[in-house]
Amino acid sequence: xxxxxxxxxxxxxxxxxxxxxxxxxxxxxxxxxxxxxxxxxxxxxxxxxxxxxxxxxxxxxxxxxxxxxxxxxxxxxxxxxxxxxxxxxxxxxxxxxxxxxxxxxxxxxxxxxxxxxxxxxxxxxxxxxxxxxxxxxxxxxxxxxxxxxxxxxxxxxxxxxxxxxxxxxxxxxxxxxxxxxxxxxxxxxxxxxxxxxxxxxxxxxxxxxxxxxxxxxxxxxxxxxxxxxxxxxxxxxxxxxxxxxxxxxxxxxxxxxxxxxxxxxxxxxxxxxxxxxxxxxxxxxxxxxxxxxxxxxxxxxxxxxxxxxxxxxxxxxxxxxxxxxxxxxxxxxxxxxxxxxxxxxxxxxxxxxxxxxxxxxxxxxxxxxxxxxxxxxxxxxxxxxxxxxxxxxxxxxxxxxxxxxxxxxxxxxxxxxxxxxxxxxxxxxxxxxxxxxxxxxxxxxxxxxxxxxxxxxxxxxxxxxxxxxxxxxxxxxxxxxxxxxxxxxxxxxxxxxxxxxxxxxxxxxxxxxxxxxxxxxxxxxxxxxxxxxxxxxxxxxxxxxxxxxxxxxxxxxxxxxxxxxxxxxxxxxxxxxxxxxxxxxxxxxxxxxxxxxxxxxxxxxxxxxxxxxxxxxxxxxxxxxxxxxxxxxxxxxxxxxxxxxxxxxxxxxxxxxxxxxxxxxxxxxxxxxxxxxxxxxxxxxxxxxxxxxxxxxxxxxxxxxxxxxxxxxxxxxxxxxxxxxxxxxxxxxxxxxxxxxxxxxxx
Numbered sequence: 001x002x003x004x005x006x007x008x009x010x011x012x013x014x015x016x017x018x019x020x021x022x023x024x025x026x027x028x029x030x031x032x033x034x035x036x037x038x039x040x041x042x043x044x045x046x047x048x049x050x051x052x053x054x055x056x057x058x059x060x061x062x063x064x065x066x067x068x069x070x071x072x073x074x075x076x077x078x079x080x081x082x083x084x085x086x087x088x089x090x091x092x093x094x095x096x097x098x099x100x101x102x103x104x105x106x107x108x109x110x111x112x113x114x115x116x117x118x119x120x121x122x123x124x125x126x127x128x129x130x131x132x133x134x135x136x137x138x139x140x141x142x143x144x145x146x147x148x149x150x151x152x153x154x155x156x157x158x159x160x161x162x163x164x165x166x167x168x169x170x171x172x173x174x175x176x177x178x179x180x181x182x183x184x185x186x187x188x189x190x191x192x193x194x195x196x197x198x199x200x201x202x203x204x205x206x207x208x209x210x211x212x213x214x215x216x217x218x219x220x221x222x223x224x225x226x227x228x229x230x231x232x233x234x235x236x237x238x239x240x241x242x243x244x245x246x247x248x249x250x251x252x253x254x255x256x257x258x259x260x261x262x263x264x265x266x267x268x269x270x271x272x273x274x275x276x277x278x279x280x281x282x283x284x285x286x287x288x289x290x291x292x293x294x295x296x297x298x299x300x301x302x303x304x305x306x307x308x309x310x311x312x313x314x315x316x317x318x319x320x321x322x323x324x325x326x327x328x329x330x331x332x333x334x335x336x337x338x339x340x341x342x343x344x345x346x347x348x349x350x351x352x353x354x355x356x357x358x359x360x361x362x363x364x365x366x367x368x369x370x371x372x373x374x375x376x377x378x379x380x381x382x383x384x385x386x387x388x389x390x391x392x393x394x395x396x397x398x399x400x401x402x403x404x405x406x407x408x409x410x411x412x413x414x415x416x417x418x419x420x421x422x423x424x425x426x427x428x429x430x431x432x433x434x435x436x437x438x439x440x441x442x443x444x445x446x447x448x449x450x451x452x453x454x455x456x457x458x459x460x461x462x463x464x465x466x467x468x469x470x471x472x473x474x475x476x477x478x479x480x481x482x483x484x485x486x487x488x489x490x491x492x493x494x495x496x497x498x499x500x501x502x503x504x505x506x507x508x509x510x511x512x513x514x515x516x517x518x519x520x521x522x523x524x525x526x527x528x529x530x531x532x533x534x535x536x537x538x539x540x541x542x543x544x545x546x547x548x549x550x551x552x553x554x555x556x557x558x559x560x561x562x563x564x565x566x567x568x569x570x571x572x573x574x575x576x577x578x579x580x581x582x583x584x585x586x587x588x589x590x591x592x593x594x595x596x597x598x599x600x601x602x603x604x605x606x607x608x609x610x611x612x613x614x615x616x617x618x619x620x621x622x623x624x625x626x627x628x629x630x631x632x633x634x635x636x637x638x639x640x641x642x643x644x645x646x647x648x649x650x651x652x653x654x655x656x657x658x659x660x661x662x663x664x665x666x667x668x669x670x671x672x673x674x675x676x677x678x679x680x681x682x683x684x685x686x687x688x689x690x691x692x693x694x695x696x697x698x699x700x701x702x703x704x705x706x707x708x709x710x711x712x713x714x715x716x717x718x719x720x721x722x723x724x725x726x727x728x729x730x731x732x733x734x735x736x737x738x739x740x741x742x743x744x745x746x747x
Contacts, residue, residue, distance in 0.1 A: 088138035090114040106290035109601030111304030119146040135174035139297040144182035175747030182277035185235035190243030204252040217295035232276035234258035287599035300707030310652040311605030318372030321611040339437040346446040359651030359722020367452030367494035370477030377431035387428035400460040405502040422476035450489040459500030467509035489658035493518040504545020517661035519554040535668040553604040561609035651722035673698035685744035692736035701729035710739040
């Protein structure tokens with residue numbers, strides 16, 4: 001049945017103008033009214049622009065320069081007309097760079113190629129949608145109708161009616177789906193607005209009510225998530241012949257349960273629409289919602305893959321930590337975890353994994369400072385009989401600026417002249433009960449392991465000699481205790497206090513000792529890749545004194561390094577970070593931030609410290625409504641797992657740091673190959689796909705996610721973990737690879 005007429009657009013946008021004039025712009029709208037016109041912008045995923053033929057077919061039925069042409073939401077072409085190929089690249093249309101980043105961040109998380117069109121208020125030409133070779137885009141995302149205030153509260157789309165019609169007809173001929181969000185309900189979407197909602201004090205939970213059209217997204221129905229900060233429009237459906245509800249707003253703010261999102265089918269032209277904006281840079285709900293529309297828009301067929309990594313790293317193991325006792329106050333007595341603390345965590349690992357979705361695998365990862373074992377072994381006074389010269393004590397050094405870059409070759413050694421090599425015996429180490437606990441293979445294998453340097457001496461101003469000893473002594477200690485026999489990252493490091501990353505002497509020492517990667521700190525922008533957050537940061541001589549050491553990102557948390565109890569970390573949060581509330585409030589904020597990261601498909605790990613593992617001698621703490629005697633580290637993991645499994649059925653996978661670093665490197669290499677998926681359309685079906693890249697060659701496999709079985713993929717490695725989609729890892733060695741769907745996909 002024909003859908004609403006785009007000729008109504010003037011009156012519809014007049015309604016939008018009236019509604020928007022009654023409120024400030026939402027936090028997700030960054031309007032810029034003067035700008036340089038940009039016709040085509042490629043994302044970091046597509047590092048080069050593909051040159052395409054300029055001859056077009058007859059899909060265009062209205063001039064893109066006409067601002068008054070009448071268009072219909074019902075297409076004027078038939079989907080069965082075209083037989084040929086469609087490039088799966090997604091066209092992202094937004095007002096400005098911020099809007100484009102929000103609209104494309106999820107695509108970047110998957111690794112799906114996209115192209116950005118920024119539309120200034122004066123308008124801009126559409127890119128070439130199709131050529132004689134076929135369609136140039138396999139999906140279209142339009143943010144907030146790219147609307148502007150053209151004066152007196154008159155909000156209108158900067159795209160003309162003719163351009164909208166051009167896209168609508170392209171969609172239908174090539175079987176391409178469109179996504180729109182941040183729009184006002186009206187005839188163009190088969191719905192009408194009930195009003196606008198909400199102020200900061202009012203909540204209307206968003207949830208998916210019908211996921212039948214995108215089951216591969218793995219989203220659970222009825223799981224409410226917050227819309228706080230996202231001004232939105234509760235709606236009701238007015239055209240049930242063309243429009244199906246997929247999401248709801250819960251009652252609140254004077255509204256009853258209402259429609260939040262729909263799928264329209266206007267005589268074969270399909271679009272998914274949300275009546276709330278997106279803000280993936282800060283909002284967890286936005287990062288969650290995007291998986292519905294990405295999966296639906298692509299039909300689950302794309303280059304790239306979906307994977308959630310839950311990597312929790314525990315620094316400072318074997319050391320004792322002075323405990324926070326208030327801002328500008330002396331510290332409390334130091335705490336060092338004991339074997340009972342560790343047994344509690346080890347026994348809990350299988351419990352928490354059982355709460356995760358099918359296919360999950362979880363282990364905490366620990367970074368060790370071996371000198372702490374020698375220090376503990378000599379506390380009884382029997383010092384040097386079995387322990388040589390005892391623990392290493394480095395000379396005190398003044399702190400440097402956070403991003404201090406040391407002049408190469410400068411500085412003096414802080415390590416003592418002796419010892420020069422690691423000569424401590426097993427007999428010495430066994431005087432430390434924690435060393436004995438970790439030397440047991442059964443205990444060892446409940447965790448992953450890597451080096452955190454020997455003494456934890458901060459390395460911003462360190463010499464090459466000191467930096468090399470910090471690594472080599474710890475390597476010998478890790479070998480001696482047996483941790484290298486488990487899940488061990490031999491080439492990875494957690495730098496002490498994330499120092500030394502602008503010290504070329506230190507970086508050279510690490511490389512000479514066999515290390516190739518370390519973690520950074522996402523609170524420090526200089527340690528993240530500025531081109532793409534899915535790539536590692538590679539050090540340079542100019543910025544860091546050394547070329548080519550790989551730094552992978554890592555998230556900080558509000559579980560502070562110098563806290564062993566819920567009260568301690570809550571107090572530090574309040575006194576140093578403007579936190580408000582109790583430990584439950586702190587965990588709630590961590591839950592929100594971590595969901596944003598996980599659903600943003602950021603793969604980096606999360607930072608914790610040994611004191612956070614304390615459970616002995618403490619009162620029970622409330623976690624997910626139940627009070628239990630667990631550590632604050634365990635409490636954090638529990639709330640993250642509970643929230644994630646409430647929302648989706650995806651697995652959570654832990655990988656050791658060396659494998660994670662390789663995954664970051666492979667992603668950067670893969671993007672440099674400019675992978676491309678083209679699907680073959682025959683009438684009203686997709687019959688197959690072709691995977692290609694620049695020169696049809698890439699040194700790493702290309703992941704290709706498919707919604708249904710294919711033939712011709714015998715040379716590709718098939719991977720499916722739990723309920724994650726089927727992914728083929730395709731090797732390109734000079735020629736494109738083509739696969740055929742066993743049963744064609746209906747468009």
